[in-house]
Amino acid sequence: MRNTGPITVRKLHPLFGAEVSGIDITTPLSAREFGPIRAAFEEHSVLLFRDQPMDDDKQIQFSENFGPLETTGASNPAAGTKFQRQSNLDIMTGEPIPPDDMRMIYQKANYFFHSDSSFKRVPSLCSILTARICPPEGGNTEFLCMRAAWDALPPALQATIHPLVAEHALAHSRDRVQKGILSAKALSELPPVKQRLFRDNPINGRRALYIGAHAGHIVDWPEPIGKAILWELAQRAEQPEFMLSHAWREGDVIVWDNRAVLHRATHYDAVKHKRFMQRTTIGGDELTVPQ
Numbered sequence: 236m237r238n239t240g241p242i243t244v245r246k247l248h249p250l251f252g253a254e255v256s257g258i259d260i261t262t263p264l265s266a267r268e269f270g271p272i273r274a275a276f277e278e279h280s281v282l283l284f285r286d287q288p289m290d291d292d293k294q295i296q297f298s299e300n301f302g303p304l305e306t307t308g309a310s311n312p313a314a315g316t317k318f319q320r321q322s323n324l325d326i327m328t329g330e331p332i333p334p335d336d337m338r339m340i341y342q343k344a345n346y347f348f349h350s351d352s353s354f355k356r357v358p359s360l361c362s363i364l365t366a367r368i369c370p371p372e373g374g375n376t377e378f379l380c381m382r383a384a385w386d387a388l389p390p391a392l393q394a395t396i397h398p399l400v401a402e403h404a405l406a407h408s409r410d411r412v413q414k415g416i417l418s419a420k421a422l423s424e425l426p427p428v429k430q431r432l433f434r435d436n437p438i439n440g441r442r443a444l445y446i447g448a449h450a451g452h453i454v455d456w457p458e459p460i461g462k463a464i465l466w467e468l469a470q471r472a473e474q475p476e477f478m479l480s481h482a483w484r485e486g487d488v489i490v491w492d493n494r495a496v497l498h499r500a501t502h503y504d505a506v507k508h509k510r511f512m513q514r515t516t517i518g519g520d521e522l523t524v525p526q
């Protein structure tokens with residue numbers, strides 16, 4: 236398809252999310268073509284593109300429009316690549332991995348709402364997930380509008396959390412699945428970092444609550460009290476009316492703003508069905524708080 240006509244942006248949910256059509260994103264985009272996509276991303280936080288058959292090279296090419304890509308850490312099976320695989324398929328055989336295999340257990344941390352790479356000093360801007368093989372049912376990805384979550388907090392609670400800093404670490408989310416699941420190597424590679432409890436969009440000023448499964452406790456607070464306030468904030472954010480659930484079709488591409496939404500994976504029958512999604516992650520360009 237030649238990208239000649241205007242793009243169409245159709246809202247997916249009253250609060251956030253939009254489907255963008257009328258453009259082929261598997262080919263190189265000019266600045267003029269990408270401009271409206273970037274603007275829609277800043278506005279809607281989650282962008283869905285359908286019928287965009289991606290391979291790894293095309294995905295990297297499209298992703299780089301948003302900025303430099305993160306590289307996967309040394310302790311990850313995909314070390315040194317620009318991809319994070321979300322799949323039940325063995326990378327060598329292409330067959331489902333047994334459910335009790337550590338590779339499957341490890342992925343269960345994705346079932347908790349999180350923001351990708353919030354455990355990095357400079358947290359990510361956005362993630363791009365492409366559907367290569369989809370199960371016939373289940374395996375939706377769910378998104379939470381954290382701008383709405385922030386706006387719904389009582390002003391006194393907003394004032395309480397405004398100066399606070401949370402400690403984020405990959406270990407905090409992995410410990411929810413199984414304590415001690417991370418290797419000593421992975422732990423030493425990713426020391427805990429500090430993040431503010433909100434992120435502001437630099438273009439439109441919209442503020443979003445910034446928490447998620449990698450957040451463990453509040454810096455300088457007794458740990459149980461810090462955990463309790465993070466728990467309360469998560470409960471307040473996880474409202475059905477703030478949620479968008481996406482049922483994937485092969486060829487779907489979703490870009491989500493890690494500053495403005497949390498997301499999670501959901502269950503599918505990983506013994507019977509195959510699922511292979513490929514993620515690229517675009518790095519951010521600023522700390523949320525001095526480290």
Ligand code: OGA
Pocket residue numbers: 319321345351362364374375376377498499500501512514
């Ligand atoms: C991710 C992720 C959810 C899913 O790719 O970062 O959390 O549904 N994926 O696979």
Ligand code: MN
Pocket residue numbers: 345349350351498
């Ligand atoms: Mn994720």
